[in-house]
Amino acid sequence: MFNEKNKALTFSYDDGVTQDIKLIELFNKYGLKATFNLNSELLGLDGALVRNDVNITHIKNKPQDVKHIYEGHEVAVHTLTHPNLTCIDDDREILRQVEQDRLNLSELAGYEVLGMAYPCGGVNCNDRVANIIKDNTPIKYARTVDVTHSFTPYTDNYQYKGTLYHHENWDDLFSFGQKFLDLKAETPQVFYIWGHAYEFDIYPERWKKFEEFCEMMSGRSDIFYGTNLEVLG
Numbered sequence: 001m002f003n004e005k006n007k008a009l010t011f012s013y014d015d016g017v018t019q020d021i022k023l024i025e026l027f028n029k030y031g032l033k034a035t036f037n038l039n040s041e042l043l044g045l046d047g048a049l050v051r052n053d054v055n056i057t058h059i060k061n062k063p064q065d066v067k068h069i070y071e072g073h074e075v076a077v078h079t080l081t082h083p084n085l086t087c088i089d090d091d092r093e094i095l096r097q098v099e100q101d102r103l104n105l106s107e108l109a110g111y112e113v114l115g116m117a118y119p120c121g122g123v124n125c126n127d128r129v130a131n132i133i134k135d136n137t138p139i140k141y142a143r144t145v146d147v148t149h150s151f152t153p154y155t156d157n158y159q160y161k162g163t164l165y166h167h168e169n170w171d172d173l174f175s176f177g178q179k180f181l182d183l184k185a186e187t188p189q190v191f192y193i194w195g196h197a198y199e200f201d202i203y204p205e206r207w208k209k210f211e212e213f214c215e216m217m218s219g220r221s222d223i224f225y226g227t228n229l230e231v232l233g
Contacts, residue, residue: 010232011028011119012228013037014036014194015039015197016043031217033074035115038078039080044060045060051202066105066109074229077105083119085097086124115229117143122196138191142160143161149163166210176201196202
């Protein structure tokens, strides 16, 4: 139960890019909460990506700006340099990538960072990696890229699966949103949405559509709006 409510809505965004600033403005406007997963050794770097034949910026926020930009939301681990942890044979390097990122981000954010999202797509975690993190760090949850298309909270907090990847299908996003609003929950239910803020720049109308979604989901007395840690931790 979440503050005596059975429904919780939470968001998660990876990489710590400058588009997070615009996204946070939307969340703040509608009273929503999100978690942002950062690579501390990549902060401040310039970059660009091509998605759907569109050039989009992939500029990382500067380390000195982390506390201000993400205030009111959650900063979480995404490893130091974004490797696929399942491809690293040395357990100590896995732990360094995770725990040093956590320590770096804790210093930048001004509080102890306790959440995580695994970097890379495809198979980006397994039992070995999850157990290294669970047994050797204070991290309380770690999200994968897999989704369940369900509001039932996933049972493994160290290989957590969200509900939806928000750019897979916009119709799904609104359809699931309405289902969640209509849901009369007798047990805890979580609508967990994840993605990357830079993907909104692929098509300009995505920002407008997502604001419509935020407005649609906001201000409900039966929904707890929280960060990943507040919902899962």
